Amino acid sequence: MYQTKTCQAFALFCTALIAGGCWLSASPSALANLPTVKALAKPPTSGKPGGLSPGGSRPPDCLGKNNLYSLTPRDGGTATGHPIILVYVPPTDAVEGRFVLKDENNQPVYTTQFALKGNAINGVPLPPGAFAGLEVGKRYEWIFSVTCDAEALDTSPSFKGWITRGELDASTAAHLAVASPLERISLYQQEGLWYDGLGMVAELRRSNPYDRDLIAVWTKLLKSAGLDEPIIAAPLF
Template identity: 30%
Template structure:
């Protein structure tokens, strides 16, 4: 069968159009996952916990067991009602233990704890590298007022290296004759990607908190949420992020000046 030049041109045009259609279909399939990811971004700044590291074998303690001489302000409460020393950090449950773990993007982060004790007893904050070597250790001055406190790693202290994990401890010695009441966990410094960096540079405080929540950057999220609470106590950002990691009983506790 012979094909005229005009018919050949029509066939070529059809094939070209078909190729464009196929390319368009492939492009749509490429874009679908991106749209699905965007639809999964948590609303209202709720924390989007990243996957836990698989190669950390040491568990942590988000909540201290016992008081060991430390007195609480709510003496009328039973032992089951009393609140314990608590680290404001997410936990990942495993069959035998829990991993206390969060991410930061900065070299000198701030750590947050709830201290229920009416005491000015000696306390200390300790930071170790993965080899168990102490890279920072400092006494902590408690104010004697129960509440949420923050402990910042000074700019003159050891700098967290990107990609490395560190084991921290917060110890309170209410009774010198007994071991300390303590909590401990892990922190890892990560490098934010270019998209996040650009977004953070242009973001308001509220927008930064939402970005940290979306990208699973815990320590900066707590800092931003605490600042939002300080600026407007009626905001619920602070309560939302604590509730999202199971710290419901801490949401109403005051943030107190402490630990400089």
């Protein structure tokens, strides 16, 4: 079974953003005083290792001894039918990834293959044009895998997670409609909608990849969460 880690420090990020005002103008002292969170715990494993290839031998592992890391929760909530999944992929020669979403009956409801970038945080959206959307109250399993050998997909390094779509009450929905980006992130955190909030943070960072203050906040957050330099410095793809 391939090792995985989940970033559970999103609440810290929201707290830091609100406490420091606008993150694009955060002072050095504000950055230095961000609280430290506990190191990430290794999540429990689920499922079983990939089986053998038809020839009876396992193909070369294109990740070597490196691991996939999920930045989105291993089991979290969303208020949208089309969230984005964020996974860090270490350096690899593989150029293709595969994503499968399954319903509560273990039936695939969305499958896609996509261009993969190593040493980067890969975002996999659930696009409205290709997927009808998550249903309210339903829990789904998602599987992100790296295609090392197209002839032996069952042995691909992978990460499994679960996501449930909830429904916002009228008051919260109205507040979100007029809230600023920072207020929306805070509201998502308060509602436990980690996929939505973290996805929004990623988009803000993607649109400001060279902003020094944002990089400083991002770096301190991920270091506090126990993630190492390759992930901290990795571009969003």
